Amino acid sequence: MKFPKTKRLLRSADFFKVRHEGISWKGHFLRLGVLPDPDIRTFQVGLVTSRKIGNAVIRNRTRRRLRAILQATGHNILGGHRLVVVASPQAAKVGSDRLMKEWKWLLHRSGLMVSGTAANETNTVLGNQA
Secondary structure (H helix, E strand, O other): OOOOHHHEOOOHHHHHHHHHHOEEEEOOOEEEEEEEOOOOOOEEEEEEOOOOOOOHHHHHHHHHHHHHHHHHHHHHEOOOEEEEEEEOHHHHOOOHHHHHHHHHHHHHHHOOEOOHHHHHHHHHHHOOOO
């Protein structure tokens, strides 16, 4: 499952810029770094899965799960931003449903969720009242 090049961060300088000049939000399994960029029309995302997560098989599996989550929720992400998603070692050990819930929560917290109904759905999933 390939993510289009137009929606990926490809250069290490882009990752560095987002992580050092942007704002970040931390969950239990994921950390989201965000940097507004008016030059891009859609969003661009980079995934970080370090060796702390596990061997290559586990890191690749975690990246595939994160890409699937991004593809499922990409239509709800506000354009004009560069994102870096860093997976914690616990991310490899939890189910995709938990990762999806946390991803939606991080999008909502960062203000990157486009539709109001998706934000309400996230609050309901996390047990918060809107």
